[in-house]
Amino acid sequence: MEELKLHMSELFNSQMTGIKDAIINLTETIKAQNSRIQQLEDRVSQLEKSTDLSVLENKIQKLSIKIVEKEQTLLANDIEFSGCPEVQNESAMHIIKTIAHKIGISINEKDIVNVERVGPRRPEEKDKPYRPRPLIVRLTRRETRDALLTAARVRRGFNTEGLQLPGPTRSLYINERLSGHNRYLFQKARLLASELKFKYVWTRDGKIYVRQEQGKERSRIREESDLFQVFGKS
Template identity: 40%
Template sequence: MVNCGACGKFLSSVGAASCALCPLKYHKACLAISDIANISRDWACPNCKRNIRRGDNSQTPVKGICVSPLHGEEPSECPSPKAEDGACEEALHNKELAQFMAEMREFRKEMVQLRDALSARLDTIERRLDELEQRQPEAGSVTALAARLGVTLEERDVVFAERVGPPPAEAGGRARRVVVRLARRNLRDELIQAARAHRSFTGAAEGRIFINERLTRHNRQLFHLACEECRRLQWKYTWTRRGRILVRKAEGSSVYQLRSKSDVERVLGPRQS
């Protein structure tokens, strides 16, 4: 297998530039020679040209200056011949430079995309912070309610507090629920446990107050179904704990966890139409 004397890659014998002084062969592209150019039989590679002993060149005119054969005329610049020495190195340099520029363009594009993504993320965070600041007035009510239940809760422990659901006019006069997210889970568990210990807890103007875990939509529907079936069968206990729905028929009986409607039918029996 023949390799190029410049780049070392595979070289086909067809169209290669063969040196007349050494066995090396070259790609025309590595020598900055056109693919359609013909290579003479006396052609010498750049390495061999460097080793050729040069003769007396004292009468050789300065490169790039042409002396007119007519006496008295000013010398004129003439086009310098195309240099072949180091042409392969220059081609490789140009190729590496082009590759570097392409990588820089790609890097710049990625940086612009990253900047846009970060800017969008910061806008989202700022909007979220604005929303939290608007919801903070509810945090004072949450801390006051917790104090009445005997739980020490500061405003910094309330991540956010907001009212959800339809307005009272559309809900038949029923007050909107307040959804609260606390900084630590143990605070949530302590607040729920205190609320269960005061089931008849009432507010000054709100009437009776219920404090429950906020469930996912699926678990809310499942909990509502479980409550209906327990009332129908006169099961005494239905509650939630850390997102789990639990039922028990009476004090001291077995506790069952409900994960789906099939669990409701398995534990409480098929629903009556």
């Protein structure tokens, strides 16, 4: 029994020593990890202090503008025809060729990549004039697009009279196609210009310009913040 007690005591002491050593090693590991975490926190804190957030915001803003400009560039050969009466089984190609002929521009199928109505079809409402969806035309050459836009500007205010299109006489509009972002900015700019008596709001090559009156410097609208700078409100 004495030998057994002695053996058990030695075994217990040996195990306790092992446990103590393991606890010491674990404690040292935890301390080392805490030290690394603290170092990382210090580095993050230094980076936050040294990083100018305004610089990052400026870079993001410039990148957003480049993306919008790239999107608009993809529409460089597109034109939007608005006001064209819409019927089922219509020949959109024939409509475009007829309108182009009326404003003095001769085009054929080889000049057109694609033509289609865009957007959901609008339901007819009682006591309200029907608004047909616009026709979007993608042309093969930029020169043809520019010729159509120039002719439309010269004959501003022309309509469907004499074009043998269905329905009553309607005004027709030919404009360059804008990206979703630029379309939104253009609509906002026109509303603000009307409210604040600015005389000129126009687009040229997908760019939006505003001029208060003849002789004043023109301003370009790239983003919503420009609306505030130009008009004093957004």
